[in-house]
Amino acid sequence: MNRKKIAVISGKGGVGKTSLVASLASIAHKDKDVSLIILDCDVDAPNLALILPPNSKEDVLTQDTYTTKKARFLEEKCVQCKQCYDEHYCEFNALNWDESNNIPIIDYLACEGCGACRVLCPEDAFEIKPVKSGEIITYEAEIGFPLIYGKTKLGSTTSGLLVSEVKERSTELKEFKGANLILIDGPPGIGCPVIATVSGLDYIIAITEPTPSGLHDLSRAIEMVNHFNIPFGIVINKADLKSASQKQLNKYIKNSSYEILGRINFDLSIPKAMSYAETVVDYAPESVASQAINKIYTKLMHILSEL
Numbered sequence: 001m002n003r004k005k006i007a008v009i010s011g012k013g014g015v016g017k018t019s020l021v022a023s024l025a026s027i028a029h030k031d032k033d034v035s036l037i038i039l040d041c042d043v044d045a046p047n048l049a050l051i052l053p054p055n056s057k058e059d060v061l062t063q064d065t066y067t068t069k070k071a072r073f074l075e076e077k078c079v080q081c082k083q084c085y086d087e088h089y090c091e092f093n094a095l096n097w098d099e100s101n102n103i104p105i106i107d108y109l110a111c112e113g114c115g116a117c118r119v120l121c122p123e124d125a126f127e128i129k130p131v132k133s134g135e136i137i138t139y140e141a142e143i144g145f146p147l148i149y150g151k152t153k154l155g156s157t158t159s160g161l162l163v164s165e166v167k168e169r170s171t172e173l174k175e176f177k178g179a180n181l182i183l184i185d186g187p188p189g190i191g192c193p194v195i196a197t198v199s200g201l202d203y204i205i206a207i208t209e210p211t212p213s214g215l216h217d218l219s220r221a222i223e224m225v226n227h228f229n230i231p232f233g234i235v236i237n238k239a240d241l242k243s244a245s246q247k248q249l250n251k252y253i254k255n256s257s258y259e260i261l262g263r264i265n266f267d268l269s270i271p272k273a274m275s276y277a278e279t280v281v282d283y284a285p286e287s288v289a290s291q292a293i294n295k296i297y298t299k300l301m302h303i304l305s306e307l
């Protein structure tokens with residue numbers, strides 16, 4: 001198989017995305033035809049590493065990233081004219097006034113680094129500087145493949161850029177050349193980090209569950225994927241859940257003719273495996289969920305081989 005880059009996304013968080021990625025990675029590990037690199041691009045809440053820990057803690061590489069810019073106040077240049085505050089230079093309400101010292105103060109978390117204050121201050125009393133926005137962590141997972149993930153710092157406004165950086169760094173791994181499957185745990189939602197995740201991919205797995213929000217958010221995620229014209233398949237988690245949304249979900253899929261990659265029925269083995277920080281396919285290989293995920297993997301490999 002030529003190299004394929006795929007991601008598991010969900011319009012909504014908490015529908016089993018990371019659990020599915022970890023299980024697919026574990027199955028791929030046993031597939032002699034696959035050489036895998038795993039990415040966690042859910043940079044605001046990365047937790048794939050909890051299920052796929054490093055082989056050795058000593059070999060974990062952590063690199064800082066500087067994709068966010070923030071304003072810095074240069075007190076020595078300020079003539080205390082108060083224009084920046086009185087004339088509302090900052091659209092993001094990040095500029096406040098320190099009455100006791102008679103100088104502006106910057107709300108670090110609110111600052112978007114837009115540079116308006118730097119341009120407007122007559123005394124050049126602001127500068128815009130890159131600041132640490134997060135980390136990229138790389139290691140060889142216990143299952144034998146490299147895993148790379150990003151983690152945003154509180155107040156960082158550039159999750160999408162960090163995702164792009166994680167993807168870029170993965171291409172610099174020595175294993176990248178021989179890898180024929182890049183498997184990404186994508187962020188939930190349809191915002192900038194997801195768009196950065198799906199750009200340039202060969203295939204998307206959209207996971208959902210038969211609940212009102214699951215269906216609503218799936219349709220938004222698919223709208224976004226269709227916009228980029230990327231082939232995709234749907235996985236329905238808790239597929240046997242008795243809910244009013246079950247019929248609506250089936251109708252939605254039937255009317256749209258979207259490809260169903262698989263259905264995973266509710267199975268207590270999944271939360272039990274999670275509580276032991278294990279993949280369900282390793283914790284309970286004979287369980288209903290594991291069998292369903294193995295079928296999904298087989299179907300996925302077939303689809304990828306034909307792309």
Ligand code: SF4
Nearest residue numbers: 078079081082084121
């Ligand atoms: S506009 Fe510039 S010089 Fe005037 S108070 Fe603000 S920072 Fe100081």
Ligand code: SF4
Nearest residue numbers: 090111112114115117
């Ligand atoms: S850089 Fe932009 S967001 Fe930050 S304080 Fe200046 S005007 Fe406000």
